[in-house]
Amino acid sequence: MQRWIMFGLFLVACILGVGVLFQNISTRQAEMASEKAEAGKSLKIMASNFQFDKPEYTVKAGDKLTVSFNNKEGVHAMEIVGLNVKLDGTTKSQEVTFDKPGTYEIHCVLPCGTGHANMKSTLIVQ
Numbered sequence: 001m002q003r004w005i006m007f008g009l010f011l012v013a014c015i016l017g018v019g020v021l022f023q024n025i026s027t028r029q030a031e032m033a034s035e036k037a038e039a040g041k042s043l044k045i046m047a048s049n050f051q052f053d054k055p056e057y058t059v060k061a062g063d064k065l066t067v068s069f070n071n072k073e074g075v076h077a078m079e080i081v082g083l084n085v086k087l088d089g090t091t092k093s094q095e096v097t098f099d100k101p102g103t104y105e106i107h108c109v110l111p112c113g114t115g116h117a118n119m120k121s122t123l124i125v126q
């Protein structure tokens with residue numbers, strides 16, 4: 001009798017486990033779908049010690065995007081030279097219309113440590 005109870009409990013635990021697993025998967029899928037939908041409207045820049053997540057970012061001339069900035073590691077701030085875009089841990093996003101094609105330098109504007117001077121990336125407006 002006790003065995004059946006244990007088996008029953010085990011079965012319930014398994015079902016709950018599988019349920020949670022599938023719920024996580026569907027939540028993740030929904031997140032990914034919304035990230036994809038947003039991808040066209042935003043430019044995400046992530047900073048760590050001592051680099052940006054991409055050596056080069058590309059946008060299309062005429063695009064109006066939300067530029068967002070996040071510190072994944074360390075404390076940094078960024079500027080896109082010539083476009084009047086400055087973001088940091090407090091001001092994390094800014095609407096920008098990229099109307100002039102060209103190559104712009106992105107760099108860290110907060111002395112953040114030994115690699116600070118090399119914290120550079122490029123934005124290409126095509």
Ligand SMILES: [Cu+2]
Pocket residue numbers: 076077108109110111112113115116117119
């Ligand atoms: Cu820095």
